[in-house]
Amino acid sequence: MSPEKQLLELKKNAVSFVSEDELLKRLKEGRPLRVKLGVDPSRPDLHLGHAVVLRKLRQFQDYGHQVILIIGDFTARIGDPSGRSKTRPMLSMKEAKANAITYSKQAFKILDKEKTEIRFNSEWLDKMNFEDVIRLAAKYTVARMLERHDFDKRYKNNEPISVAEFLYPLAQAYDSVVVKADVEIGGDDQYFNFIVGRKIQEEYGLKAQIILTLPLIEGTDGNLKMSKSYDNYISFEDTPVDMYGKIMSIPDKLIIKYMKLLTDISDEEIANYEKQIKTHDVNPRDIKMQLAYDITRQFHGNEKAKEAQAYFIRVFRNKNIPEEMPEIALNHGEIGIVELLANFAEISSRSEARRLIQQGGVRINNTAISDIHAKLRLSDGDILRIGKRRFYRIKNKP
Template identity: 65%
Template sequence: MEPEKQLEILKKNVVDLVSEEELLDKLKRKKQLRVKLGVDPSRPDLHLGHAVVLFKLREFQELGHRVVLIIGDFTAQIGDPSGRDSTRPMLSEEEVKKNAQTYAEQAFKILDREKTELRFNSEWLARMSFVDVIKLAAKYTVARMLERDDFAKRYRENVPISIAEFLYPLAQAQDSVVVEADVELGGTDQYFNLLVGRHIQQQVGQEPQIVMTMPIIEGTDGKLKMSKSYGNYIAFNDPANEMFGKLMSIPDWLITKYMKLLTKIPVEEIEEYEKLMNQGKMNPRDVKMRLAFEITKFFHGEEAAREAQEQFIKVFSKRELPEEMPIVHLDMDQCELVELLVKLNVVSSRSEAKRLIQQGGVKLDGEKVIDIHAKITLDRERILRVGKRQFFKLVRG
């Protein structure tokens, strides 16, 4: 494909591009670019927030370029300070290794395995001597580091900043040097780190990488960025029914944003949906149903997506749920089902609660729960049904 046409495709939905002219020049000079993404396995699951960048990488692959996916098994032990207002606790080597095991396989749900070079940055960072670290640190100044928004804010407010946090962007930059990245992608919170990569590459005589950032999506609460820490995430490994249900719970204003960043629905169609919803001519729930179906289909296949859709319609249909039901506010992320049944006074004891569960008398979001040790995750609104006539709406907070 002509470089100009490639550029047009690759620019779609991008927030920062440093620079468009340089990227076009690289596309003209190089048949295949090395496009880097680094992910730290600080948690065991990838979620749709990660998918935004991974889908852009897939576009590069479809245009014939090679993705270099770096699992930050070394940098995860330092902790990325991006967007943090305090020093992040360091992870142990054991925690990182456990999380890293699942990251690659999850990423390949989106990336083409054959066009991906998988690397772990402990391969080079763990081998650096103290002299090597000093030489790397000498290539960047404290003044430049303090230009970074989160560092500047913490410095002004006299909030501690560890030297290890200053080393993080340099370690990420060293990744770019080692793999000779032509382009590096990340979320908008990675903009500073990616620019440091450009600087260090220039310092060692390499051609600087193109910096490309993608939007950060809000989670199911519609307020905070999607994160497992905030309990508002939708994981790649969520079961189809759960994924569909979580997507149906997002605020209406996020529908078209998710569509643009996480599906292949044509832009013209998305804009038409937006116009009809704004005019009150289309129910946002119907558009959200299309969104939930498309994303669930991508991760679980069309049959599973259709079943999840049917299950959702069945469970949340007004014909099957009472129009009014008690709302139970719970100030926890998870609760034991047995404990909850006792708390709601629908049983007189824990043993009665266990019998009721084993007999199939308890349903959560329309599905029978038969595990007496089951825990309810309150990452979205849940419907608890006890027997035939008792319904409770469970909400967090």
């Protein structure tokens, strides 16, 4: 692939890129670039938030470039302050080492092991003496450190910032010096650390690394970034059934974002799915099932993904549902939930329908409908449930 085409593909989904021109120049040098990702093993396993960046690394590998995965077993003992409103607790050496081993194994669910150089930054940072640390710290100013948003905010609010937190981005930057990184990639919350890396590399006589940051994805709650701390994560190590089920639990608003960042579904297909969701031409659940299948397949293979999908349909979608039930025949298109109940489900009045909805007694499949003004576009086979014992199967008219 030509340098220009590589650049076109590599910049997809990027949030920050410093800079496209620099990357194109290095691609034109015709040598494998050294592409760095640093991960701190603050927790023992990886989740789909990490997969966003690992997939971009794999793309670099597919184009013939060398990936350097730095396991921050040293920096994890300091604690990355990125996006934090207070000082983070430090890990012990034992905790960091144990988590690091797990990280390095799980990364190969996405990365090509033969094209990955794994380094632990304790290899060089443990060897630094106090003079080395002071000399490194002298290469960056406090004023520049306070340009970082979270530091600036805490400083203005008279909240504590430890000197150790200033040292974290310098330690991460020194990693880039040691491995001679051409490119550093990571989540967009790492942008400041990467900028420090560019400056420190220049201080050591190297070309400044190119920066490519990617979006952070929200977790299953749909609001906070995916994190074990928030218990909203989907782990690489989840069973196929758990992984599939967790993906099905994400809010509909995340379907397209997950597709773009976590699958190889083509841009054309994703654009079509996005249009269908916006125009209500399809039930978002059906597209989410495709998403859940695709991601589960990546980590567990086709057969396990099929089994997980079948399990979900059997146990969750049709939970406690009788085999025989009355059918409601509907024309294609939207229908109001109150109209559905009052006109088709033998509810005595529209006021009674509204009361049932507001009390949480109405579900479509396994999803409660709480908005009396909700407009629904129902698919063949959907189940309307009223209370505990009244069920209706939706049948679309030809």
